Amino acid sequence: MKIQRLDAKVALVAALALSGCTKPASEPGAAAKPRVALVLKTLNNPFFIDMQKGAKEAAEKLGVELVVQAAEREVDVDKQMQIIENLIQTGVGALCITPSGSREVVPAIAKANAAKIPVVIVDTRVDPKAAAEAGIKLDGFVGSDNYEGGKVAGEHLVQVTGGKANVGLLEGIPGHETGDSRLKGFHDALKGAPGVKVVASQTANWERDQGFSVFQNMLQAHPEIDALFACSDMMALGAVEAIAAAGRTGKIRVIGFDAVDDARKAILAGTVLASVAQFPSEMGRLAVEDAVALIRGGKPPADRKVRIELVTKATLESR
Amino acid sequence: MSAARWLAHQGRQVGTLAGLVLLSGLLSILSPHFLSVSNLLNVLEQTAINAVIAVGMTFVIVSGGIDLSVGSIVAFSGVLLASALQAGLPVPLAVAAGLAAGALCGLLNGLLVTRGRLPPFIATLGMMSVARGMALVFTEGRPVSGFEAGFRSLATGRVLGVPTPVLAAALVYVAAHLLLTRTRFGRYVYAIGGNEEATRLSGVAVRFHKTMVYVLCGATSAIAAVLLTARLNSAQPIAGIMYELDAIAATVIGGTSLLGGSGSLGGTLVGALIMGVLRNGLNLLGVSSFLQQIVIGVVIIVAVLVDSMLKRPGR
Numbered sequence: 018m019k020i021q022r023l024d025a026k027v028a029l030v031a032a033l034a035l036s037g038c039t040k041p042a043s044e045p046g047a048a049a050k051p052r053v054a055l056v057l058k059t060l061n062n063p064f065f066i067d068m069q070k071g072a073k074e075a076a077e078k079l080g081v082e083l084v085v086q087a088a089e090r091e092v093d094v095d096k097q098m099q100i101i102e103n104l105i106q107t108g109v110g111a112l113c114i115t116p117s118g119s120r121e122v123v124p125a126i127a128k129a130n131a132a133k134i135p136v137v138i139v140d141t142r143v144d145p146k147a148a149a150e151a152g153i154k155l156d157g158f159v160g161s162d163n164y165e166g167g168k169v170a171g172e173h174l175v176q177v178t179g180g181k182a183n184v185g186l187l188e189g190i191p192g193h194e195t196g197d198s199r200l201k202g203f204h205d206a207l208k209g210a211p212g213v214k215v216v217a218s219q220t221a222n223w224e225r226d227q228g229f230s231v232f233q234n235m236l237q238a239h240p241e242i243d244a245l246f247a248c249s250d251m252m253a254l255g256a257v258e259a260i261a262a263a264g265r266t267g268k269i270r271v272i273g274f275d276a277v278d279d280a281r282k283a284i285l286a287g288t289v290l291a292s293v294a295q296f297p298s299e300m301g302r303l304a305v306e307d308a309v310a311l312i313r314g315g316k317p318p319a320d321r322k323v324r325i326e327l328v329t330k331a332t333l334e335s336r
Numbered sequence: 337m338s339a340a341r342w343l344a345h346q347g348r349q350v351g352t353l354a355g356l357v358l359l360s361g362l363l364s365i366l367s368p369h370f371l372s373v374s375n376l377l378n379v380l381e382q383t384a385i386n387a388v389i390a391v392g393m394t395f396v397i398v399s400g401g402i403d404l405s406v407g408s409i410v411a412f413s414g415v416l417l418a419s420a421l422q423a424g425l426p427v428p429l430a431v432a433a434g435l436a437a438g439a440l441c442g443l444l445n446g447l448l449v450t451r452g453r454l455p456p457f458i459a460t461l462g463m464m465s466v467a468r469g470m471a472l473v474f475t476e477g478r479p480v481s482g483f484e485a486g487f488r489s490l491a492t493g494r495v496l497g498v499p500t501p502v503l504a505a506a507l508v509y510v511a512a513h514l515l516l517t518r519t520r521f522g523r524y525v526y527a528i529g530g531n532e533e534a535t536r537l538s539g540v541a542v543r544f545h546k547t548m549v550y551v552l553c554g555a556t557s558a559i560a561a562v563l564l565t566a567r568l569n570s571a572q573p574i575a576g577i578m579y580e581l582d583a584i585a586a587t588v589i590g591g592t593s594l595l596g597g598s599g600s601l602g603g604t605l606v607g608a609l610i611m612g613v614l615r616n617g618l619n620l621l622g623v624s625s626f627l628q629q630i631v632i633g634v635v636i637i638v639a640v641l642v643d644s645m646l647k648r649p650g651r
Contacts, residue, residue: 060625084622089629092574095564099382103619106375107367120481121568124492147482147569190574191477220477 051110053308054084055301056100058115058141059091062251063277064297065115068139071298072113075305081312083305084109091223092190094121101125111135111156111308119194120147127153135311139304140297142194156311159303159321166293166325167199170246170272171206173291173327177270178244180210185235186218187228187247187256196223196248199274199293203246216242221252228255236263244270250280250292257288276328284330291329299323348591348646352606352639359610363617370620377499383612384501385567387605388560389579390586391512392442392553394604397587398516399549400529400596401456405445406557406583408467410576413438414561415471418480418571427487434565435558441467442554446547464580471573481570491566501563508559512552513601525549529596585632586611589639610635 055072057065069085076083086104088096097117104112105128112129114136116122122143129136135156143155174182186203189196200218207213217235221227228247236242236259245260247253253273260269266288273280276294283289300323307317326332364371389406396403417434425433441463448459493500516522524545527535536542560579565571590607592599614635618628 085624086619086622087625089625090577092572092577094568094570094572094575095385098568099615100619102378102382103375103616106372106378107369107620107622118479118568118570118572120479121570121572124567124569144481150482151569192479192572 050080050082051309051312052082052084052107053111053113053305053312054086054104054109055113055139055304056097056104056115057085057087058097058117059089060085060087062091063279064275064295068115068297068301071301072305073301074298075302075309079305079309081110081305081309088117092117094118097122098125102128105129105132105134109134110312111137113137113139113159113304113308115140116143118192119144120192123147123151123153126155127151130154135308137304137307137311137317139300140195144194155319157304157307157317157319157321159300159307159323161295161300161323161325163195163198164202164205166274166295167202167204167246167248168206169202169325169327170199170274170291170293171203173329174244174246174270174272175206175210175213177290178213181212182244182270183214183216183239183241184244184246185232185239185242186215187231187245187252188218188220189248189252190222191220196220199248213244221247221255223249223251225251225255228252229259230255232256233259233262236260236265242269244272246272248274250275250277250289253289253292254279254283257283261288276326281328281333284328285333287330291327294326294328296323348643349600349603349606351642351646352589352591352603352610355639356606356610356613359613359617363613363620367617367620370617375616375620377497377502379609379612379616380502380505381499382616383608384499384505385560385563386579386582386586386611387505387608388508388556388563389583390590390604390608391508391601392556393580393583393587394590394592394599394601395512395516395525395549396456396553397584397592397594398529398596398599399525399546400532401449401546401549402460402584402594403445403550403553404457404460404580405441405463405467406553406560407576407579408464408471409438409441409554409557410561410564410579411471411571411573412441412467412474412561413558414565414571414575415475415480415573417558417562418483418565419474421483421487422480427484430487431562434562435555438554438556438558438561439551440554442551442557443547445554446550449550450543450546468573475573477573479570479572481568483566483569488566488569491563501567504559504563508556509601509605512556516601521545521548526597529598531597582611585636588643589636591639591643593643607639610639 086100094117112134126136130153137157140160216239219231221231245256250273253271260266270290272290273292276292280292303321310317413434416437417430420430420433445460445463448454449456491501524540528542586608587604589610590603
């Protein structure tokens with residue numbers, strides 16, 4: 018009896034393992050095709066889904082196989098390292114990585130270096146100090162200038178408010194290069210406008226639901242707030258709901274970052290003033306192109322800046 | 337444990353081990369990259385952290401409790417250790433500070449459960465939030481990173497080709513296994529989980545031993561924090577989110593009953609390995625990360641389902 022039950026268990030595990038492997042990615046036959054891996058921070062954010070789309074299109078065009086992997090949680094730096102280690106084991110031709118942590122990714126890159134696999138960093142820069150200390154080698158960077166984006170957002174705010182506003186800020190996760198740079202750019206843009214004051218600044222950890230609750234609390238503490246800059250649209254859109262709940266829609270100018278679809282809709286509807294657009298699908302495309310060039314012995318540019326653009330109602334309607 | 341239960345437990349362990357072997361066999365057929373020395377060492381290295389946390393979790397669950405705070409304790413003792421290192425403390429002292437922080441959180445958990453008579457779920461749920469908050473306050477939300485090579489070698493070193501985290505985990509397992517099976521303390525942990533009242537009536541200092549179980553769990557979480565911090569060359573206040581669930585999963589897949597009173601560290605180790613092998617294999621095969629979550633969830637459910645089928649009387 019007992020033996021039978023054990024068998025049943027073993028069979029279940031087996032069935033399960035099989036069912037998980039619907040698509041063995043690269044098995045004999047596909048060996049001739051170079052393989053490029055794209056390791057994303059997460060796959061539950063439209064930004065990275067767009068990036069994946071651009072990467073896939075480029076991979077199809079260039080005739081390479083693309084493997085896309087991401088940790089379950091955007092902040093899980095150890096899981097990202099595990100994914101990179103496992104991809105190194107499969108002998109991918111090149112790695113494109115959006116670092117979950119600017120410093121925490123460094124040991125994983127060192128392992129890729131040791132395995133002589135070229136690494137292209139996408140979107141979020143590796144901390145230069147940590148990189149120098151570890152002596153790692155990066156074969157390219159593709160991404161927008163987050164500092165410049167934050168600055169553009171700040172300048173727009175100064176312009177539309179006529180240089181007088183009480184601003185609330187929603188930060189990204191502290192220590193993330195993307196959020197930190199956007200914030201710095203925004204602050205620098207305000208330097209020439211003493212009438213624009215930052216009255217509160219807190220993190221909402223890139224999350225929509227936290228954007229709601231953090232901004233709701235901010236409004237409680239600082240009812241004088243009449244403008245908001247959120248370091249991502251997800252947080253901005255959460256805050257928009259908080260503004261609606263407070264009955265102050267239209268009275269608070271909201272600027273987000275990323276210009277995701279929902280934010281574009283909100284801009285057209287007038288609940289968001291503007292958002293800084295990046296072009297993640299272009300990042301994905303360029304990253305794969307560079308990776309393939311590296312595999313084929315080429316030497317792509319070390320630093321590729323992907324354009325940014327301020328999206329407002331006017332720019333959307335003029336299209 | 338009665339003879340019948342002992343037998344059932346042995347059967348259960350053989351079953352889990354068979355599951356691991358079969359899973360590995362399957363993966364080596366499906367992926368040409370799975371069965372290589374470097375990949376297997378990889379799996380062990382990736383499993384080490386969860387496996388070490390699961391040691392303390394096994395003690396707690398065998399004693400009839402649960403500890404939801406382990407992930408937050410990893411973060412708190414990690415940033416404390418990292419700050420101590422950056423303040424220039426020698427490595428052994430800094431590591432000791434990290435371990436003490438973890439054990440202290442555990443002590444608080446234990447006292448809340450035994451003296452405050454809080455259900456373990458509530459006490460450790462509170463600690464989960466408190467320790468996370470302390471880590472964030474302590475670091476102002478920023479990661480603490482960049483350590484000397486001597487400390488980093490705790491994760492990057494190799495002894496006879498075996499990565500140091502694997503060796504550390506092995507040491508923890510051997511010591512903890514002896515503690516659980518060869519000492520009075522271990523026997524009391526089983527007894528408390530089996531029938532706390534009877535154990536108390538037979539003159540065992542139940543409150544003391546239960547408290548120590550949580551101290552131990554805090555300490556193993558801190559050991560995991562040392563390994564994680566050295567591995568990433570950085571300690572993040574947001575590290576270890578949801579690690580408690582991975583540790584509970586490894587323990588439960590390994591055959592430890594959530595009702596307390598039964599279980600083994602051998603089982604937990606195999607449970608942690610099953611999760612590690614599964615994640616590694618799914619990565620190697622390029623299975624989407626969404627599907628991976630479904631597969632892991634199903635494995636947890638199947639393992640416990642089999643467990644309850646084995647234990648159901650009269651069938």
